[in-house]
Amino acid sequence: MAAGPRLSRQRLGDLTYDIVTGTCAAAVPFLLVLLVAVIARAAWPALSLHAADLLTGNTWDVSRGRFGALPAIIGTILSSLLALCIATPLAFGAAIFVSELAPRRLRAPISFLIDLLAAIPSVVYGLWGVFVLVPLLRTHVMPPLMAVFGALPLFRGPAYGPSLLAAALLLAIMILPYITAVSREVLVAVPRSQREAALALGATRWEMIRDAVVPYGRSGLIGAVMLGLGRALGETMAVTMVIGNRHAVPHSLLDPAYTMAAVLANEFAEASDDAHLSALMAVAGLLLVITLLVNVIARWLVWRVRQPQQRIAPRLA
C-alpha cells in the first residue's frame, strides 16, 4: 500500500490548491460588492433626499446645501468623448503603420516607445499639461482660434488656458498608447492567409488593410477604443490640473469645466458637513455606474460585432 499515502497527499495538494485559488477568485467580486455597498451606504442620504437634483441640477453650492452634479457629469463625458475623437484616428493610424506598413527594423522601437507612454504616471502628464500644454494653448492656440472662429459659440473666450479643450487634449495623449497597443496586437493577430487572399485577388496594400485586415479585427479594435474611454472617464490627477475646476456646464471648448473624478479629488479632504460628504459619495457612485455601463456596452459591442464577422467576406470587387 505504498500508493495510498502518496495519493492522499496528492489529493490534499489538489484540495489546498483548489481552496487557495478559489479564495483568490472569490476575493475580486467580493471586493467589488464591498465597494459598491460602502459607497451606496454613504451616498444614501444624498440619494434619498435629492437624487433628481444630483442628476439634473446645475448648482453645486455647498454652503446652501445644493448639490447638482450635472456640470461634472457633462464635463466628464464631454472631455472623455472629445479625447476619444482625437486619440482614436491617431491610434489606429499608428497601429496600422506598425503592424502593416513599417519596415521590420522600425517596428520594435516604435512599439516600445508607444508602450513607454503608457507607463508614465498621470501626475507627470498633469505637470506637463500645466507647464507646457496649457501655456501653449493660452498664448499660441486660443487667441488665433478666438480671432478666426470667435463668432461661433464653441470658441468664445476668455482664454484662461485650463479648459475643456486642454483636458481633452491631455486625455487624448494619455489614452493614445492604450488604444494603439491593443489595436496593434489585434491587427498583428489577423491571420496571414487573410492578407494573402486579399492580395491574391488583386487588392492594393491599402485595399488589403481596409477590406481584409481591419474588418477581421473589428471587435478587437472596438474593445481597444472602449478601454481608452474607460481610462479617460476615470482619470483624475492630470485632468484636475488642467480642466479649470469650475462647477458650470461649459458652453465653449475654451471654458473651464469639471469632471466627477476631479470634484472628488478636490473636495473630499475638506468636506466637513454630512450633506456634502454624502453628495460626494453619490458622485463617486455615479462615476462607478458610468464606468461599469461603458464596460457593459463595450462587451456587448464586441459580442455583436463578432457574430457576423465570422462569415464576413472581403468586399472585393
Place this chain on the structure above:
Amino acid sequence: MTRRRLVAHIHPLIPRRQRARGATVALVALSGLAAACSTSSPSDRRDSSGNARVATGTRVDLTGAGATFPYPLYSRWFNDYAQRTDVRINYQSIGSGGGIRQMIEGTVDFGATDVPMTDAELAQAGTPVVHIPTVLGAVAVTYNLPELKRPLRVSGDLLGLMFLGQLTKWNDSRLRALNPDQPLPASDILVVHRADGSGTSYIFSDYLTSASAAWAAGPGRGKDVLWPAGIGGKGNEGVAGQVKQMVGSIGYVEVVYARQNFLPVAHIQNVAGRFISPMPYEIGSAAASAFNGAPSSRDLRSSLVNAPGDQSYPIASFTWILLAPERIGRAKATQLYQFLQWALADGATTASALGYVALPTVTATRVLALIDTLAAAPLAKP
C-alpha cells in the same frame, strides 16, 4: 447612517486611536500615578528618561486636530512646550472642517480652526465650546500684471465685482481711478479661486460679503463658495501656480504663503479709505479693537474683516483653538490653559519668527483674562 459612523468610516484610524489613547491618558493623569511611563510606548519612555524637566513627574498626553494653516507654528509650540514640561501634545492637521467635526464628536481633547463654529455646530457639540484665538491669519490678493511698477490698489467693492465676473477688463475706469499713472492693460481679468474647501476661502468670502453689497447678495461667505467666475486651483500652491502662469490673472492666497513665495500682493482699501499692504503690523492692527464691543464676553469668535483703524489690513482673521472644558475634565483643561498661557506670552516670538502675526498686546491680555476666568470657574461635571 449616523454622522459618527460615516466619519469613522472615512477616517477609520484617526478618531478611534485618539479615543483609545485619550482614555488611558485620562486615567493616568487623574490618578497621578508615578509609574505613568509604564503605559507609554517604548520610544516615549526613551526620550523622557533623558532630560531633566520642570515637571511634576506626571506625564500628560493631549490630542488635538484641525486647521492646517497654523500647523507649522503649533507643532513648534508643542515641541518647545514638551521640552519644558511633561505635557505632550499630539496634533493632526486635518483641516478646519475636520477639527470642528472631531470637536463635535468629542474624539479629541481640543480642536483648531480658522473658521469659527456656527451656533448650530456649537449646539450639536452638546457641551460648551470656547474659542481661544492664538494667532492672526490674513489673506493676500495676488495678481499677475508685469507692467505695473507699483502694487495694485483695489477696493473690496471692485474685488467683489471681479470675483462675480462683472468687472472683466483691467483698464476699467473704476480700476484706473484707484491706480492713476499705472499702465493697466486692456486684457481680460482672469479670476483664480480655491477649488477645495478652505479657511482661506472662508476669510476671503467673509471679507467680500462685508465689503461688497453685490457679493453679499450673491454667493456670500463659506469654506466652499459657489464661485460665479474663474478657474479653481487646489490649495494655496494651486492658486499661486495658476496666477504665476497667467498674465492678467488675480487670485487670493494665505499671507504667509504669499510672503514666503515673494508673490506680488495688492494693497486693499480699508474702512478708513487707505490702501494697506498685508504686513504684520497692519494685520495686528486689525485685531487690536476686536473685543471692544463686548469686554466680558466668553465668545471670542469675532470676525476681523473690514476692522476699524487707519492702519488695519481688511482681510484678516483669528485662528482659534477650541476647548470643551467640561468634557475633558479639570486635569486636562488645566494643562491646556497652562499651555495657552505660555503660548500667548512666551510663544509670540516663535510665531513672529515663523512668519505668523502674534496677537497684539491688548488682544492677548483680553484672551489671557478669559483663560484665567475659565481656569477659576468651577466645572459642572468633573
